Amino acid sequence: AVINLLTFLFVVTGFVYTFFFRTGAGLEGYVDALYFTVATVTTTGFGDIVLPGIAGKLTAIVTMIIGISLFVRLAQALFRPxxxxxxxxxxxxxxxxxxxxxxxxxxxxxxxxxxxx
Incomplete structure (x- = not known):
């Protein structure tokens, strides 16, 4: 479950970096893309980094839904005997x-x- 969550984080970070951070939207760096992904998956959502357009909003929604389900799966794996x-x-x-x-x-x-x- 931990491997699944980490893989998801880095795949989504790569996707976000490739399609949103390299387009000149004022967003820069892989670390910022990772920061956005972690803030979105954990539903913290500080709001300092926002993906532009409808595609950015849909990406954030899908990331939250899948990320939360992976967190639930991780919790089940940790606490289930x-x-x-x-x-x-x-x-x-x-x-x-x-x-x-x-x-x-x-x-x-x-x-x-x-x-x-």
Whole structure:
């Protein structure tokens, strides 16, 4: 999830730099493009750098929507408990909650070994 977010930031920064910062609109530098992208994705939006025209507004809207969804995915990945790889002998489901007693797909009794066994 972190890799996805960072990749998105740098791809959008490159897009913003290429199509908006190099057109002579008074915006300059890759760092300013990165600053704009981070401020937009985090919905901080200081307003000191604004992309010109309708294309700039649409770019900012799409960046915010995708960026927020990537932040939500990152939060889910950080706070969701990890699953254990243990194939169910009956249905073959591979991943289960660490404290699972029964398979959530078929209900078969699981004997997942832990550190105490």
């Amino acid at each position: 990890n699953k254990v790889f243990f194939p169910c002998p009956q249905c073959g489901l591979q991943r289960h909650e660490a404290d699972a007693v029964h398979c959530k797909a078929c209900g078969h009794l699981l004997n997942i070994p832990d550190e105490g066994d």
